[in-house]
Amino acid sequence: MTHKTAAILAIGDELLSGRTRDANIHYLATWLADRAIQLKEARIVADDERAIVAALNALRAAYDYVFTSGGIGPTHDDITYEAIAKAFGRKVVEHPEALRLIARWYEAKGEEVTVPRRRMALMPEGATLILNPVTGAPGVRIDNVFVMAGVPSIFQGMLNAVETALERGVMIHSRAVTAMRLPESRLAGPLLAIQTALEGVSIGSYPIDGDEKGVTIVARSQSVRAAEAAIDKVAAAMRALGAEPVIGERPDREKRGR
Amino acid sequence: MTHKTAAILAIGDELLSGRTRDANIHYLATWLADRAIQLKEARIVADDERAIVAALNALRAAYDYVFTSGGIGPTHDDITYEAIAKAFGRKVVEHPEALRLIARWYEAKGEEVTVPRRRMALMPEGATLILNPVTGAPGVRIDNVFVMAGVPSIFQGMLNAVETALERGVMIHSRAVTAMRLPESRLAGPLLAIQTALEGVSIGSYPIDGDEKGVTIVARSQSVRAAEAAIDKVAAAMRALGAEPVIGERPDREKRGR
Numbered sequence: 001m002t003h004k005t006a007a008i009l010a011i012g013d014e015l016l017s018g019r020t021r022d023a024n025i026h027y028l029a030t031w032l033a034d035r036a037i038q039l040k041e042a043r044i045v046a047d048d049e050r051a052i053v054a055a056l057n058a059l060r061a062a063y064d065y066v067f068t069s070g071g072i073g074p075t076h077d078d079i080t081y082e083a084i085a086k087a088f089g090r091k092v093v094e095h096p097e098a099l100r101l102i103a104r105w106y107e108a109k110g111e112e113v114t115v116p117r118r119r120m121a122l123m124p125e126g127a128t129l130i131l132n133p134v135t136g137a138p139g140v141r142i143d144n145v146f147v148m149a150g151v152p153s154i155f156q157g158m159l160n161a162v163e164t165a166l167e168r169g170v171m172i173h174s175r176a177v178t179a180m181r182l183p184e185s186r187l188a189g190p191l192l193a194i195q196t197a198l199e200g201v202s203i204g205s206y207p208i209d210g211d212e213k214g215v216t217i218v219a220r221s222q223s224v225r226a227a228e229a230a231i232d233k234v235a236a237a238m239r240a241l242g243a244e245p246v247i248g249e250r251p252d253r254e255k256r257g258r
Numbered sequence: 259m260t261h262k263t264a265a266i267l268a269i270g271d272e273l274l275s276g277r278t279r280d281a282n283i284h285y286l287a288t289w290l291a292d293r294a295i296q297l298k299e300a301r302i303v304a305d306d307e308r309a310i311v312a313a314l315n316a317l318r319a320a321y322d323y324v325f326t327s328g329g330i331g332p333t334h335d336d337i338t339y340e341a342i343a344k345a346f347g348r349k350v351v352e353h354p355e356a357l358r359l360i361a362r363w364y365e366a367k368g369e370e371v372t373v374p375r376r377r378m379a380l381m382p383e384g385a386t387l388i389l390n391p392v393t394g395a396p397g398v399r400i401d402n403v404f405v406m407a408g409v410p411s412i413f414q415g416m417l418n419a420v421e422t423a424l425e426r427g428v429m430i431h432s433r434a435v436t437a438m439r440l441p442e443s444r445l446a447g448p449l450l451a452i453q454t455a456l457e458g459v460s461i462g463s464y465p466i467d468g469d470e471k472g473v474t475i476v477a478r479s480q481s482v483r484a485a486e487a488a489i490d491k492v493a494a495a496m497r498a499l500g501a502e503p504v505i506g507e508r509p510d511r512e513k514r515g516r
Contacts, residue, residue: 013462013478014462017287017291017430018284018287018288018289018290018291018292020464022284025302033276039274039276040303040304040309041301041313042300042302044283044299045299046298047462055299074442074446075449076446076449076463077460114444114447115447116443117446119446120443151465152467153468174275185331185332185333185374185375188372188377191333192333192334192374202271203335204335205331206278207409209409209411210411218272
């Protein structure tokens with residue numbers, strides 16, 4: 001079995017101006033890890049054709065799958081389809097099935113398919129649709145590139161829609177141990193010795209931000225047993241330094257940001 | 259006055275595995291916008307020398323300033339300084355002043371400067387220090403690249419330490435108007451007409467995620483008056499569609515993620 005790799009290209013001025021904090025990169029990272037696909041790179045660029053084309057062409061050549069988010073809506077600043085088409089050297093054409101889905105969505109609400117709404121069916125030629133379970137207008141797949149919406153609920157719905165199209169790779173398992181009141185610099189020596197003696201396990205050290213210093217050590221491996229054995233060794237090293245290791249992440253970590 | 263541009267390279271396996279949601283990109287975006295520097299691109303790569311070197315060399319050639327976050331701690335997985343040195347074709351050497359700062363930090367706490375702690379002074383040759391007001395071990399500046407810590411409190415402290423070294427560009431002002439129960443596709447036509455008639459103002463449309471559909475329109479310009487005039491026009495267009503525009507962003511937006 002081989003490794004499968006992916007990248008995400010998040011598109012939008014608002015992500016770089018400070019207006020909006022991107023949520024899709026982190027969501028995709030977790031979603032892919034659960035499906036044995038490794039997210040290797042993430043990029044954020046503005047609603048700028050040159051920037052989108054350059055980033056997309058670099059990423060689609062380097063990884064098995066590329067997911068984009070943002071810029072496929074009905075307004076003038078939504079230019080992702082034009083940029084993706086340019087990156088692939090294709091024309092933008094009206095996709096009949098996309099138009100049918102968009103029309104069905106608005107007609108069910110008793111609304112018209114106006115010119116801006118119809119614009120959401122102008123897609124790179126030859127693209128395959130990605131169904132949108134939230135607001136009707138679909139995304140597209142072209143080769144190894146999945147072009148999806150930026151609004152998180154729609155992005156997530158589209159991800160579920162493409163799940164069966166993705167080939168899974170080798171699952172990487174992770175196990176963690178946490179010790180408070182232990183600066184990572186005290187653990188660094190024993191940690192290096194443990195990492196050096198192990199094969200097939202990658203150990204990461206993550207200091208805990210905040211007043212009460214602490215550290216979480218994460219072991220990642222294709223083998224659950226190897227990851228667990230590494231964490232047992234780290235826990236023993238923590239105890240030898242007078243700390244009280246707790247298996248797992250710190251419970252409130254998610255709320256603390258990075 | 260010219261535009262000043264910047265990019266950020268966030269480094270760390272944990273940002274791509276789903277373990278940690280990066281917080282530094284969004285913080286930097288806001289911080290730079292307040293200082294009239296435009297964040298043009300963000301990238302996240304793993305603790306992988308080849309990936310760091312390739313990304314750093316691309317970004318430092320393209321933008322006025324590049325900020326990196328992560329990978330400068332005392333443990334074996336902290337490889338950012340080695341990678342940055344390689345990108346610049348420099349050696350890694352012990353920086354005497356960095357070592358002095360690190361020693362002073364630990365000695366004040368009655369602790370020893372162990373080998374892993376001393377490792378944090380192994381830096382690209384010829385680098386200038388960035389003071390760390392939080393935990394002692396400094397970051398470095400080389401040419402237009404600022405190499406900083408990944409822990410958000412330290413990243414933010416280092417940013418403040420480099421502020422005076424940055425040349426500011428043209429300030430971009432933004433103004434916003436929000437209407438609930440108005441899908442952006444209904445506003446798209448009038449919005450295009452408003453954008454087409456304006457010069458020097460860039461209008462962005464951001465649908466509001468959640469059950470109660472709505473949209474925020476943001477106008478960005480070097481001129482506060484031009485941004486405000488554009489928002490007045492958009493508010494009038496919203497009213498013409500039967501909506502009730504409120505000047506500004508939706509109050510709870512920050513909590514809703516992207």
